[in-house]
Every structure is written in C-alpha cells, then in structure tokens.
Amino acid sequence: MKAFFIEDVRKTSVKEIPVPVPEADEVLIKVMAVGVCGTDAHLYLGDYENPYPVIPGHEYAGIVEAVGERVKNFKPGQRVAADPNIYCESCDNCKQNRQNYCLDYKGLGNQVPGAFQQYMKIPERCVYDIGDLDFTTASMIEPLACVLHGHDRARPNFADRVLILGSGAIGLMHLQVCKNDGAQMVAVAVLL
Numbered sequence: 001m002k003a004f005f006i007e008d009v010r011k012t013s014v015k016e017i018p019v020p021v022p023e024a025d026e027v028l029i030k031v032m033a034v035g036v037c038g039t040d041a042h043l044y045l046g047d048y049e050n051p052y053p054v055i056p057g058h059e060y061a062g063i064v065e066a067v068g069e070r071v072k073n074f075k076p077g078q079r080v081a082a083d084p085n086i087y088c089e090s091c092d093n094c095k096q097n098r099q100n101y102c103l104d105y106k107g108l109g110n111q112v113p114g115a116f117q118q119y120m121k122i123p124e125r126c127v128y129d130i131g132d133l134d135f136t137t138a139s140m141i142e143p144l145a146c147v148l149h150g151h152d153r154a155r156p157n158f159a160d161r162v163l164i165l166g167s168g169a170i171g172l173m174h175l176q177v178c179k180n181d182g183a184q185m186v187a188v189a190v191l192l
Contacts, residue, residue, distance in 0.1 A: 003117035005053045009046030020113075020121040024068040027127050029080060033135035034115040035059035035143065038168065043110060050110050057115035058084030058108040061130060061138035071124045081138045083126045084108035147173040151181075158182040166191050 003017050022028040040056040042048050061081040064074050074080065087094050088104035099105075106112045113120060130138040147170060156162050162178045164171050167190045178186045 001118040003055050003113075004057075006040075006044050006056055007053045009052075010044060012044070017117070019119045022066055022068040022071075022121045024070040025124055026068045026121045027064055027071060027074050027080070027082075027124050028066040028119055028121045029060075029062040029082070029127075030065045030119055031057075031060055031115050031117065032062045033060060033139040035139050035169075037109075037143065038170070040109065040116075048110070054110055055113040055116050056109045057117075059139050059142045060115035060120075061133075061135040061141075062115075062120075064127075065119060068124075074124060074127055074129075079130045079133070079135070079138075080127050081130050081141050082108075082122050082128065084114075084142060086112065086123060086126060089125065143170060144173055146170065147177055150174065151177050156181065156183055159184040161185045162187070164188045 001017060001019050002014055005013050005015060007013055020028060034057045037059055039058070043050055043054060043056055061079070064076050064078040064080055066076060067074055084107060085099070086106040086108060087099040087102040089099075091103040093099065093101040093103060108114050108122065109116075151174065156178060158181065160183050162183045162185070164174045164178070164186060167188050171188055175186050175188055
C-alpha cells in the first residue's frame with residue numbers, strides 16, 4: 001500500500017509499505033477521506049518536537065477492512081470515523097476519567113502512524129460508526145469536535161458580538177456555530 005511520510009523537517013515522500021495487521025483489540029480501516037490539519041503543517045515545518053519519519057493525518061473516515069479477534073462492535077464493510085487520541089485507559093488519570101492527562105497518550109499522526117496511508121489500524125475504543133454519512137463530511141467530525149469544545153469554553157451567549165481570529169477551516173466552523181447559536185455579529189480577522 002502507499003503511505004505519505006514526513007521524513008524530516010520540510011522533507012516528504014510517498015512509499016510502499018505493508019498493510020498493517022490489526023492486534024486483537026484493533027480495527028483495520030481502509031481510509032476513504034482524510035483532512036489536512038494545521039497540526040500536519042506544523043509537523044512538516046518542524047514547529048513541534050516530533051520523531052521523524054511520521055505518517056501524518058488524524059481527521060479521517062473509512063471502511064472497516066478487518067478486525068482483531070477481541071473486537072466486538074465492528075465488522076468488515078462498516079463505515080467509520082475515529083478519535084485520533086489514543087489513551088491507555090489504565091493509568092491513574094485515565095481511571096479518573098482525565099484522559100487528557102494520560103501518562104501513555106499517543107496521538108494519531110504524530111506518535112503513531114496516521115491516516116495518510118491507504119489502510120490504518122486503531123484501537124476499537126477509538127472507532128465510531130458513521131452510518132450513511134459521506135466520508136468527506138465524516139472526516140470533519142474531529143475538527144468540528146475541537147470547534148464545539150472551544151465554543152463551550154468561550155460560552156458566547158445569544159445576541160453576543162464575537163471576534164474570531166483566523167479564517168481557516170477551524171475559524172470558518174466557529175463562524176457557522178456562532179451564527180447558528182444566535183450571535184448578533186461575528187467578525188472574522190484574517191491572519192497573515
């Protein structure tokens with residue numbers, strides 16, 4: 001299969017690699033759509049300390065190709081998307097439902113191979129059925145989740161005036177959410 005690699009800062013390649021084999025608790029997904037996130041650009045530019053080479057990509061959707069022997073909720077042919085945050089679920093923080101402080105956190109597309117490959121594997125606990133949702137739309141679930149989290153933290157009220165810094169995909173999604181929630185005026189500043 002083909003995979004896109006960031007080999008080092010500002011250096012990329014496309015290589016043939018073996019199709020991954022899912023472990024007992026993993027799902028193998030045929031990637032059908034993947035988004036390019038600002039994080040991927042930062043990895044390319046070397047803005048993050050990260051081990052290279054890396055297969056980027058964490059906003060994606062696809063079709064279940066195979067499942068490990070302990071996978072219960074998914075079967076080949078199912079349409080899915082996945083949470084790119086892989087928590088251990090066994091450290092003290094995970095056991096207290098504070099996964100954002102996981103001691104063995106792994107991020108898809110930087111610490112583990114991401115979705116810029118034809119097939120990828122991920123733990124079943126990270127996978128979600130998307131039903132009939134088209135793959136491109138489903139690949140936007142993760143960035144929209146980030147926007148909704150930011151919206152919840154900022155808590156704009158009905159008829160508020162809102163300023164959004166940046167007019168990229170995330171900024172434009174914030175604009176849509178603010179307007180949908182009844183903001184009186186939303187200004188978007190283009191950052192150069």
